Amino acid sequence: MADHPLVEMRGIEKHFGSVIALSGVDLSVDRGQVLCLLGDNGAGKSTLIKTLSGVHRPTRGEMWVDGKRADFSSPRDALDAGIATVYQDLAMIPLMSITRNFFMGREPTRGVWPLRYFDFGEADRVAREEMHRIGIDVRDPNQAVGTLSGGERQCVAIARAVYFGAKVLILDEPTSALGVRQTSMVLKYVSMVRQKGLGVVFITHNVRHAHAVGDKFTVLNRGRTLGTFERGEADLDELQNLMAGGLELQELSADLGGTV
16 A cells, blocks of 8 residues: 555645635545545635635645645646545536436447447446445436435435546535435445545534544634544544634633533
């Protein structure tokens, strides 16, 4: 196994004019590891992930992918380096089929130019097999993806990224709008992805969901890293307190006689 992280960010800063969105953030992800990026709204999670996925270029700091310095100027650069992002809105078209969404922009074709055409048979077969591999029985891959549950749609997006060769999978609040059963489905699949040797960055403000699958936890607050903890180094309450402001929350609780 390589002795360097799969992805590493060192001293990342991101400025938008006079606004400092990130201030010296560090994180690293190893192969077969789930890093949970924790923080409340406004903590800087989205800006950090957009920087890692090539949407933003850092103002200062360094990024390394598989031991090599990385300088992404677009999301395509990040994809080419093996970093795939599954955003909260999934970027799917509900009225299009599972197959069409699975292969959007990467359609398998047959024939010779200018008579090449979409190979529906091969695409349907792959979509059905990949979904079955994660425990979802798709009888008709031509059914609209909008007919699937929220958890199933999350799994389609994740399976698509894995199939097309992602080394690092960034999941942006994948369980935020899901019920208990659908959340369990997604968390189970995250564990399966880790077993394949991928690195996973799981962004969430739900400490319990993070604790269910996480190997390492990095807490952000106002664009700064408050700490990184291996599993077992910090319990649920400690992580929750850091996310909520830590010392500030404790001081407020003391002022109110311990009622917070």
